[in-house]
Amino acid sequence: MTFQSSSKPQAFAPLSAESMAGGVYGWLTPYLIALAKQNAHIHSRLLHLTRTELHFIALCLALMGEKRDDADHFGAFARDYDRLPRRSLLANYIDTAGPGYSPKLATLVSKLAGRPWRMRSYLRLGELYAEPHARKTLCHLASISRWHLIALSRLPAPYRTYGVLRKIRKRYDLACVMFGIEVVRRVRTDMTDRQIIASLERSDTSRIRDWVEAHYERLPFPTAPTGALTDGTGAVSRPVATARDLFRAAREFDNCVDRYLWEALTGRSCFYRCDNGQRRIAVAELKRLPGVGWAVDEIRGPNNAELSGPERAQVFAMFREAGVLPAPQALSRFSWFDLE
Structure with a gap:
């Protein structure tokens, strides 16, 4: 595949559903091609973009909402791409009608793992970053995978801490941790969420059931058939x-x-x-x-x-x-x- 370089920005037509599905980077491929047509620097290294840069472009496009298919909006983004810092690009071009999307998301792109994600994953990242507990955990993680986003989004908001996330060592652990949290919340009505979180984070057991059982120590059994x-x-x-x-x-x-x-x-x-x-x-x-x-x-x-x-x-x-x-x-x- 070859690209023609031009000093004049080329008009960008909205992408069809067919074009959005194909290419080596999935939904991102046609947007990268359109970006290369309007930005000479991207054009010169399109096949050598780093993982971090691919994630950043995908994050910007996902958070633009429907404006990503607006020719003028996309063209301005393409021209500013090399001229503005990443945080400024996000501030200028993301959809401000989104659920509290923050330009500070730019600080996380170097941590995003693997190939470019589905668009929905970047939207989930933006939603989680708007929630204080999840934001603190995301900033603490050395690497962020799509699985981290799924786990954090399913946990109750107060429980989206780094310590709780560490208890989810395998995918099927998530359901057990969520169930255990709900059981303990109902059993230990004398404890606040913060106290339950601290108890879970301090737990040294690898089995969530052991942690749950420990909270039953003060719960009385059903009445016995006799006294002493x-x-x-x-x-x-x-x-x-x-x-x-x-x-x-x-x-x-x-x-x-x-x-x-x-x-x-x-x-x-x-x-x-x-x-x-x-x-x-x-x-x-x-x-x-x-x-x-x-x-x-x-x-x-x-x-x-x-x-x-x-x-x-x-x-x-x-x-x-x-x-x-x-x-x-x-x-x-x-x-x-x-x-x-």
């Missing part, structure tokens, strides 16, 4: 009422009962711990029997050990007195009645 149960010998079976209590039971009995947090929160399971003074006896899991009440589904001692016969009888006597049935698997590991 006693047998007159000093043994007491108490319902585990909060996530904090569940985590404590897992530590003190050295078992994995803390993995059943969601079951306890949703009421699918209810947990009791049985102690006699300082002596830890057992942790019991109860499950609901439709139309009947609750039954002991599993019971274990410290370190998940089997209870002795007398200990098992002692604990079950307390539950039977309260109307809670022992399922066969709670009585013997050789029997099983599925309560799921």
Whole structure:
């Protein structure tokens, strides 16, 4: 392809839909050709434009709106392209009716990654730059990809921070982070958005669910079927009422009962711990029997050990007195009645 150089600017006709779709730079190609026809400097190095320059031209054209297809407006932009600083070009030629588009966007073009983007991506960049939280994050990033724009645009405005964005390591992490934020906002009504953001940014876990679960520590479980149960010998079976209590039971009995947090929160399971003074006896899991009440589904001692016969009888006597049935698997590991 060759271009004819001319000292006189050539008239620029609006581009057809067909011409906008083709070329090595997609929608940008026909505009680059038209720019080269009216700017000798662009003409001389059209095939050697840097990534930053291509992004800047594309940004200007995207933010011009419909004026980019106006012959006079585009011609003036072409003539001023080498004469004015980038910020001045944006100030003079972008569509001021846009959502707060700022000439300061020129400071970001050196960070824009890859080949020229779709026009919509530059519009999204302009919209995000107008929002204070996103603008601060964009300025902090060493490189800006289209994926960064997608992630920032989907996050609630206060959460468009650099620290939150770092939690989105892979594309499918975005949905998990957004869901986790909404869950914590509803659970922790005692916290402000700023406090929740700080909590998420300080979190050292790679699993967003771990961060969410940590905020359930103060949330009470559904009401247990009974209060504390006693047998007159000093043994007491108490319902585990909060996530904090569940985590404590897992530590003190050295078992994995803390993995059943969601079951306890949703009421699918209810947990009791049985102690006699300082002596830890057992942790019991109860499950609901439709139309009947609750039954002991599993019971274990410290370190998940089997209870002795007398200990098992002692604990079950307390539950039977309260109307809670022992399922066969709670009585013997050789029997099983599925309560799921």
